[in-house]
Amino acid sequence: MTASSLIAFALVFLASSALISLLLGVGLRYGERRLRALGARAEQRAATLTLVGPPVLALMLVGLLAAESATSLLAGTDHCEAHSHHLHLCLVHGAAWATRPWAVALLAVVACFVAVRFLQILWAHVDAQRAAWHFRRMGESFPEANRCVSLPLDEPLVFTAGAVSPTVVISRGAWERLNSNERRAVIEHELAHVANGDLWRRALLAIFACFAAPGLASFALRLWDRSAERICDRKAADAVGRPTIVAGAIVALARCMSRTGAPAGAVFAAACSITDRVHSLLNAEPDGARGTAQLSRWFLGLGSGLALACAAFSEQIHHLLETILG
Amino acid sequence: MWTLDQSAKVLGTLEEKVMDALWKRSPMAVRDVCKLLRGDHELAYTTVMTTLDRLFKKGLLLRHKDGIAFVYEPALSKDEYRCRVLQRTISDLMTKKADADPVLAAFVDAAATVDEANLDRLADLIAERRRHGK
Numbered sequence: 001m002t003a004s005s006l007i008a009f010a011l012v013f014l015a016s017s018a019l020i021s022l023l024l025g026v027g028l029r030y031g032e033r034r035l036r037a038l039g040a041r042a043e044q045r046a047a048t049l050t051l052v053g054p055p056v057l058a059l060m061l062v063g064l065l066a067a068e069s070a071t072s073l074l075a076g077t078d079h080c081e082a083h084s085h086h087l088h089l090c091l092v093h094g095a096a097w098a099t100r101p102w103a104v105a106l107l108a109v110v111a112c113f114v115a116v117r118f119l120q121i122l123w124a125h126v127d128a129q130r131a132a133w134h135f136r137r138m139g140e141s142f143p144e145a146n147r148c149v150s151l152p153l154d155e156p157l158v159f160t161a162g163a164v165s166p167t168v169v170i171s172r173g174a175w176e177r178l179n180s181n182e183r184r185a186v187i188e189h190e191l192a193h194v195a196n197g198d199l200w201r202r203a204l205l206a207i208f209a210c211f212a213a214p215g216l217a218s219f220a221l222r223l224w225d226r227s228a229e230r231i232c233d234r235k236a237a238d239a240v241g242r243p244t245i246v247a248g249a250i251v252a253l254a255r256c257m258s259r260t261g262a263p264a265g266a267v268f269a270a271a272c273s274i275t276d277r278v279h280s281l282l283n284a285e286p287d288g289a290r291g292t293a294q295l296s297r298w299f300l301g302l303g304s305g306l307a308l309a310c311a312a313f314s315e316q317i318h319h320l321l322e323t324i325l326g
Numbered sequence: 327m328w329t330l331d332q333s334a335k336v337l338g339t340l341e342e343k344v345m346d347a348l349w350k351r352s353p354m355a356v357r358d359v360c361k362l363l364r365g366d367h368e369l370a371y372t373t374v375m376t377t378l379d380r381l382f383k384k385g386l387l388l389r390h391k392d393g394i395a396f397v398y399e400p401a402l403s404k405d406e407y408r409c410r411v412l413q414r415t416i417s418d419l420m421t422k423k424a425d426a427d428p429v430l431a432a433f434v435d436a437a438a439t440v441d442e443a444n445l446d447r448l449a450d451l452i453a454e455r456r457r458h459g460k
Contacts, residue, residue, distance in 0.1 A: 121427055124427065124429045125429055127418075127419070127429070128419055128429035128430065131415050131416075131418075131419055134411075134415060135412070135415075138408055138411070138412060151412050152405065152408065152409060152412075153409060153412055153413065153416075155413075157416065157432070158432065158433035158434070159430045159431060159432035159433065160430065160431040160432075161419065161429065161430050163429075186433050189433055190431065190433060193431040198431055199429070199431060202427070202428065203427070203429075206427045221427075225428065228431070232431075243455075244452050244455050244456050247448070247452045247455075248449075248452050249433075250433070250434055251445055251448050251449050251452065253433060253434045254434045254445055255442070255445050257434060258441075258442065258445070274434065274444075274445070274448065275444060275448060278448045278451070278452070282451065282452070282455055
């Protein structure tokens with residue numbers, strides 16, 4: 001295996017991932033209204049598939065390209081003799097363009113970006129997890145709600161931190177400003193984030209987003225954040241029995257925050273306006289379970305179709321791709 | 327010298343023990359702190375003196391001379407210290423990590439809550455729904 005073959009396959013992976021992401025991202029953007037009508041779960045599934053799909057499909061494409069030369073290597077034959085009629089891209093010989101300075105520089109830049117981003121995300125979540133453990137040590141736990149702690153702060157704060165072992169934090173300031181029903185609603189909302197594994201799922205998606213087309217990744221992530229909030233609002237409304245209680249808690253806390261100047265920043269709720277959440281709750285928006293099943297079937301069908309087509313015409317596809325990329 | 331804000335991080339184990347001792351009883355000289363802590367471990371006088379000096383430099387202790395020795399007392403109560411640490415940790419999580427990605431799932435984002443008139447409209451809408459029994 002040569003360095004040029006590694007560079008070539010890595011660049012093919014990155015380019016195809018960005019291209020597939022561009023196609024899916026455009027679909028997501030144009031289908032946003034339709035997804036909204038299907039419900040929050042459908043929106044979240046579509047955003048997840050838009051972020052996870054491209055690198056997975058790109059990996060399959062690279063696998064298809066590498067499979068033939070890999071099997072030839074294992075069999076001890078020279079697969080490249082079959083390529084006398086055109087240029088080729090294989091594990092043994094790589095590609096002529098992959099040795100050019102622009103290709104090496106491009107791969108180096110992208111690899112650095114992905115590595116830095118990965119470390120940045122990892123470090124941010126390690127920090128948040130340490131903080132979550134710290135809150136658990138420093139706060140007073142709620143006997144009736146596992147994982148929930150109360151902190152002696154006057155700022156009205158309610159949040160969940162920690163991707164591995166999440167802790168729900170409610171400040172004294174928030175607790176005192178809510179009535180008993182609203183308190184239950186905010187706890188149920190945060191516990192829904194814990195039950196859905198939103199924090200670790202979001203961290204993984206941010207890593208997948210490194211391989212997506214720039215711009216579209218942030219759009220898909222914002223859509224995911226927005227739907228995550230609405231899903232948890234819905235769960236909280238189901239738990240407390242009335243959506244107006246959850247909507248009331250949102251408005252009550254928002255009002256306190258705007259008056260007291262609580263710290264703002266990197267939270268899921270930043271992607272979702274309060275108006276949007278309240279209207280979504282009051283209008284009994286569908287939860288999107290049916291839409292999610294539809295989307296999954298559609299993607300599964302498409303994926304199976306592609307896999308079958310690749311298996312049936314593997315040699316032709318392999319040679320076609322090599323002709324384009326070689 | 328460190329500022330109080332910089333020191334508002336989780337302390338080391340010995341630093342925590344020293345602070346706890348001084349929150350229980352203060353002011354105390356190095357020798358008194360040593361005596362109080364010796365119940366747990368055999369601690370050298372110089373180790374305790376260095377720890378007290380470090381806590382003073384972090385702004386967590388005040389000190390003044392009593393004869394030839396320094397006596398120390400906490401610069402803030404245990405509750406004030408806890409609040410300071412918590413506020414700093416939360417502020418760090420919410421602001422410094424903004425360039426990475428959300429690491430918190432907050433019930434409401436403070437940045438999105440500035441329009442009082444809009445909040446009034448939403449509150450009216452909720453009240454109307456409540457009147458209709460929803």
